[in-house]
Each structure stands twice: as structure tokens, then as C-alpha cells.
Amino acid sequence: xxxxxxxxxxxxxxxxxxxxxxxxxxxxxxxxxxxxxxxxxxxxxxxxxxxxxxxxxxxxxxxxxxxxxxxxxxxxxxxxxxxxxxxxxxxxxxxxxxxxxxxxxxxxxxxxxxxxxxxxxxxxxxxxxxxxxxxxxxxxxxxxxxxxxxxxxxxxxxxxxxxxxxxxxxxxxxxxxxxxxxxxxxxxxxxxxxxxxxxxxxxxxxxxxxxxxxxxxxxxxxxxxxxxxxxxxxxxxxxxxxxxxxxxxxxxxxxxxxxxxxxxxxxxxxxxxxxxxxxxxxxxxxxxxxxxxxxxxxxxxxxxxxxxxxxxxxxxxxxxxxxxxxxxxxxxxx
Amino acid sequence: xxxxxxxxxxxxxxxxxxxxxxxxxxxxxxxxxxxxxxxxxxxxxxxxxxxxxxxxxxxxxxxxxxxxxxxxxxxxxxxxxxxxxxxxxxxxxxxxxxxxxxxxxxxxxxxxxxxxxxxxxxxxxxxxxxxxxxxxxxxxxxxxxxxxxxxxxxxxxxxxxxxxxxxxxxxxxxxxxxxxxxxxxxxxxxxxxxxxxxxxxxxxxxxxxxxxxxxxxxxxxxxxxxxxxxxxxxxxxxxxxxxxxxxxxxxxxxxxxxxxxxxxxxxxxxxxxxxxxxxxxxxxxxxxxxxxxxxxxxxxxxxxxxxxxxxxxxxxxxxxxxxxxxxxxxxxxx
DNA sequence: TGCGGCCACTATATCGCTATACTAGCGTTT
DNA sequence: AAACGCTAGTATAGCGATATAGTGGCCGCA
Numbered sequence: 171x172x173x174x175x176x177x178x179x180x181x182x183x184x185x186x187x188x189x190x191x192x193x194x195x196x197x198x199x200x201x202x203x204x205x206x207x208x209x210x211x212x213x214x215x216x217x218x219x220x221x222x223x224x225x226x227x228x229x230x231x232x233x234x235x236x237x238x239x240x241x242x243x244x245x246x247x248x249x250x251x252x253x254x255x256x257x258x259x260x261x262x263x264x265x266x267x268x269x270x271x272x273x274x275x276x277x278x279x280x281x282x283x284x285x286x287x288x289x290x291x292x293x294x295x296x297x298x299x300x301x302x303x304x305x306x307x308x309x310x311x312x313x314x315x316x317x318x319x320x321x322x323x324x325x326x327x328x329x330x331x332x333x334x335x336x337x338x339x340x341x342x343x344x345x346x347x348x349x350x351x352x353x354x355x356x357x358x359x360x361x362x363x364x365x366x367x368x369x370x371x372x373x374x375x376x377x378x379x380x381x382x383x384x385x386x387x388x389x390x391x392x393x394x395x396x397x398x399x400x401x402x403x404x405x406x407x408x409x410x411x412x413x414x415x416x417x418x419x420x421x422x423x424x425x426x427x428x429x430x431x432x433x434x435x436x437x438x439x440x441x442x443x444x445x446x447x448x449x450x451x452x453x454x455x456x457x458x459x460x461x462x463x464x465x466x467x468x469x470x471x472x473x474x475x476x477x478x479x480x481x482x483x484x485x486x487x488x489x490x491x492x493x494x495x496x497x498x499x500x501x502x503x504x
Numbered sequence: 505x506x507x508x509x510x511x512x513x514x515x516x517x518x519x520x521x522x523x524x525x526x527x528x529x530x531x532x533x534x535x536x537x538x539x540x541x542x543x544x545x546x547x548x549x550x551x552x553x554x555x556x557x558x559x560x561x562x563x564x565x566x567x568x569x570x571x572x573x574x575x576x577x578x579x580x581x582x583x584x585x586x587x588x589x590x591x592x593x594x595x596x597x598x599x600x601x602x603x604x605x606x607x608x609x610x611x612x613x614x615x616x617x618x619x620x621x622x623x624x625x626x627x628x629x630x631x632x633x634x635x636x637x638x639x640x641x642x643x644x645x646x647x648x649x650x651x652x653x654x655x656x657x658x659x660x661x662x663x664x665x666x667x668x669x670x671x672x673x674x675x676x677x678x679x680x681x682x683x684x685x686x687x688x689x690x691x692x693x694x695x696x697x698x699x700x701x702x703x704x705x706x707x708x709x710x711x712x713x714x715x716x717x718x719x720x721x722x723x724x725x726x727x728x729x730x731x732x733x734x735x736x737x738x739x740x741x742x743x744x745x746x747x748x749x750x751x752x753x754x755x756x757x758x759x760x761x762x763x764x765x766x767x768x769x770x771x772x773x774x775x776x777x778x779x780x781x782x783x784x785x786x787x788x789x790x791x792x793x794x795x796x797x798x799x800x801x802x803x804x805x806x807x808x809x810x811x812x813x814x815x816x817x818x819x820x821x822x823x824x825x826x827x828x829x830x831x832x833x834x835x836x837x838x
Numbered sequence: 839t840g841c842g843g844c845c846a847c848t849a850t851a852t853c854g855c856t857a858t859a860c861t862a863g864c865g866t867t868t
Numbered sequence: 869a870a871a872c873g874c875t876a877g878t879a880t881a882g883c884g885a886t887a888t889a890g891t892g893g894c895c896g897c898a
Binding site: 217218219220221222224225230232239240241243246247249250253254257262263264265266267280281282283284285286388414417420421442443444447448449450451 | 551552553554555556558559564566573574575577580581583584587588591596597598599600601614615616617618619620722748751754755776777778781782783784785
Binding site for chain 2: 853854855856857
């Protein structure tokens, strides 16, 4: 049925081992024989059985990707960047999603390990190091840090994100700045911390009632913003956990008949594709998503190539403020 | 090092085969023994080696996904829907992208086959059936049909999409309707055909200079629109290949100081997430992306489960017009 | 002539699991 | 009592590749 090395070997009157070595261009085999093997392999349309090879070499050339939700364009972009960076090295990406559920995530990781992936890239929903610290497979955390876990990590400094965004709103003249906070994770906590630091640094009061849990998507951002608007006193600036939340907030604000940025200035995080084409073009903090994916891939490649586990490395990429109309209140140029 | 079945067997004084059967809940093994095996397996934290199992059973529980580009939210959404539908059945998705290149795509498919995936889902960049018709692995084409290939397929009727969009523009009073066409593929051809049919049916002239190649993304849509605007006579309606192209076109139109939809009405295809929050909320044709992914997954699951190849099935999902401000010229309600 | 060394292979033994075939022991049937 | 069938296992032989060790022939050198 399918062609095996032994078929080539029989045809050529040599041993299967010689075929195996020839195809891997091993130096034990003479050039003449290698040529014959390659020729016959091509004729028979031979294709390596990677499963069999994996069994004996212990390497699958598979990398598992665990994300909360591929639908979020941030993670889709990560996945794309990873594929691009890993495939030249012969790796394939195996995806699975955790739906923000730590237990599901752990089960997924287990499964991926039993599939013998050579490495893992994880945007983790874990709140503790427990499930991850026993991992034997090399891995890289991406975007989200896990408390108490010293591991390879690539991400942005979330506190800087919060600080940058909030300071920008302050500079635009906002004085009552609210924060639509994300789910409880290192990411959300860092951004909140940065938000607080910026307020304090500029002598503004940190009011806990101006921080609302807003989930991480469009719909929950909309709801949170509605709650905020129903109060007697309105905020004049909103720092949103991410762009989808900001889009939801935008919807709520515009529906309420208010103007962005005149009544309320708005800024998100992530630089979603096309967010410059929104009804009010959305200011945001760019995390360098593609670069993050690429760096994570490189870090993982290095870890997988090493014989002994390497010392974990942390790569922190600098966030970048992108000012668009949703937060531009000063008549400043451009 | 890692725990194997034979370790459990030795501990319990039974044969490895008995362990294998017990863990698969095979009826040959008594309940008492099964319980002992399961208990010991849990204690030792035993995990199946899927590579080894695959080698003997011939099934990997892997499904390969081949798309042109995961960055396009359409394909990301497909990937997400597929993962969601396949993982309950124990399948994992292996992704690879073709960058719209037929040769790369064929190479990727080859590689996935040599990894022994049980099935494939392909949004193909092929223009002919050649590369695909020799596939032995069950597969489902998604979104894009390959000319001359009778295979499993899930997608929308592209001609209907073109017709629906164009008719809508006509009904809104447009008389000079341009089409920003996508790359040459069944998809783009179908949409173009529908565009022509709608024009003819309403007694409008089909002018070939109103059909421009516009690629499939934001940037190329922008350029195509600029070319179109540089002409002496302006169109008053644009049917765009997809939403990203429409976003690019929108940018060009607004930059030119024109109004959407008053000067030019605009409609895209795909119902990109958040496209209702655009500067001018974008009318579009919804293809039911998530449903497409789900149906494709089900079709593939059925094909993989069958002993003998099943007769190929084609599932055509109906497109749905979504009217937003970018094309609403009549003072109609809502 | 003998011996070491190198070249170009061959031979064997797994990798961890499961398909297939076989068997001991016991109860039931005729 | 012999034959049969059932239960609950065991024994063997791979799946298709590669790691590791071994081997025959030839050359050069003393």
C-alpha cells in the first residue's frame, strides 16, 4: 500500500538501514548510493512516516499552542506569527483552547504532552504555578504571566501599558478616569497597577468605584460601560482593558448620545486590526503582537534545541502608545 | 523515566496486554482488574503515549488545517470553530498556511499527510484539481472550491453573495456600481458573476472598467479605490470582495472628502467582527463563518469514521445581507 | 605478510503500544 | 463423560523507523 523504506531497500538490493541513512544524508553512505536511493524514493513517491520516526527519535516536531480563545484577534495573530516562525524549522503547531478555564487548560496541556509535543506555548488561564511547574516539556508563557512561576515568558509590561494609557488621558485633560478592568490575571492586574500609578503620580485620587470588571470582550465592555453611565457623575476618560472592551464601551457611549472624545475620551489596548476605521478611530496601546509571537517561537526553539533545560528567560517588549481620535482632546497637531 | 503500560503490568503482576485492554475498557478484562489498573495508573500518573498508539492503530486523531493566512479574521474564525467542533471527538488541529501559494500549499499537504493526519480541512489556493485529486486522506474543502474537483465542500454560494450585494446597491439607487474583485479563485469569480447577473437583471450595463482587481486585504483595497477615484467619472456604489478590502476602500473614499453612503455606497463580505463600529458602519454579506467551520468538522468526522470513502457531499450555506449605514441611502426605517 | 584504519555498508534490537491468536479453568449441555 | 462455550486473561508478532554495534574489503605502510 504505502511505500516504506524497506520497499526502496528491496528494489535496490540494499538494507533498509542504508536507505534510512541515505535519505538523512548521513555520511556513512556513498554518494552513488544516496543518488540511487533518492531517485527510487522519488519514483515511488516515498514519504517519511513521521509517526514511526517520532517513536524512535522521541521528537515529533510538534509544538502545542494553548490559548484561551482563538477568536480573539490578539491570539489569532499570535498563532499566525508562531506558525510563520516555526514552520521554517520544520515544526507544526497543534492548537487547543482553554476557554479561560484553568482546569480545561491543564487537561489540554496533559493531552498535548501525551501527544509528545516537543514544546508548548501557553497563554495561561492559571492563577497559580501548580499545574505548570511539573511540566517536563519545554514551554514559553506568552502574554500572561503565572504568579509564582519562574518560566520562559514573552510579553509586554502590563504596568507600563496601564501607565502609558492613563497618563495619556490625563495629558488630554481628563480628570475623572475610569478603568474597565479585565478578568483577574497578571495582565489585568498589571494594567490596573499602572493606571493607579499614573493617577497618583499626577495627583489624582484613585477611586475604587471607577474601576469596573468588564470581562474581555465587546459585549461585556458594553455592559460595564452602561453601568458606568447610569451613575450620577460621569467619568471623562476611560482606559479599557483591551480593544474589544473599548469597542463595546464606544457603542454604549455613542448610544447614550455622548461624544467621544469631547464628553468621554477612550483608549484601549492591543491595536486590533482596523481599529483606526472605527466610528471614532480608537486610540490604543500597541503590544507588538507579531513580534511577541516571533520572539516566543525563537525562545522555544532555543529551549527545544538545548540538551539540558536552559535558565528561564523573560522577554519584555515595550508597549507603544497610538493616539487616534478617541482620545485626542487637545487641538494638538496630527 | 516515563511510566509505561508494562510498569503498571509488572506492579500488578499481570500482562501488559491486560493493562492495555483494561485502560481501553475492553470487555475481555474483569471489572476488578480494570479497577486495579485504573487505580495504579492514576497513582503513577500514567499517560498514554499517543505516538506509539498511532503507530499501531494507524490513527493519529489529528486533523490538518490548511488556510492561506490565519491573520484574516475569517480563517481565524474558521480555525476556532473547527477546534471547538473537533476537540470533543478527541481530535486536535494541526495548522499550516499556504500564503495563497499553490505550490506551498501542496507541500504543506504532503507534509501533513506524512504526519498521518486522519483528515484535512483545506481552504485551497489551487487553481486545478491536480494536486488534490490524489489525496488518500479524507478531506473537506472549505470556502473555496477547486475547479474540476468533486470533493467534500462547505461554503457559501458566491454567486448569490455577489447578486445579493449588488442588487442591494441597485435598490439603494446606485447606478454606477463598481466591483473590487478578489484574487482569481472560485470565490472571486462567483462573486463577480453574481455582480454581473444582478446588473443585467436590472437593466444596467456591465462595464468591465468598473471591475478592478483589489487583492484581499485592507492595503490593496485602499489602492484599488484610489485608482478608481482618480478617474473622471466616479462610481456611486462599490461592492467589495470582502470586508478588509471594503475597509481600505472606506479609508480612500473618506480621505478624498467624499461621503459614504451619499456619494458612494459601500458593501463588503464576511461580517468581520466589529465592522458595525466602523467610521461608517459597514454593510456586508454574512457567510455564517462559524457554522461553516462546524459543518465542515461534522462532514470530516463522518468521512473519517467511514471504512470506505463516502460519496463527496457539498454543503452550501445561504448568505445573509446585513444592511448598515455604509449602503443605506433610502430614508427607510431602522 | 601483517596490521591498523577507513569506507560503505549490514544486523540486531528496540521505541510503546495493540491486533491476533491462543489457553486455562470452569460451568453447562446432551 | 465428552464436547462445547464462556470468561479472563496470556503470548507473540509486528507498526516503520533509527541507534548502536558490527563487518568485509581495500589501501597504505612497515
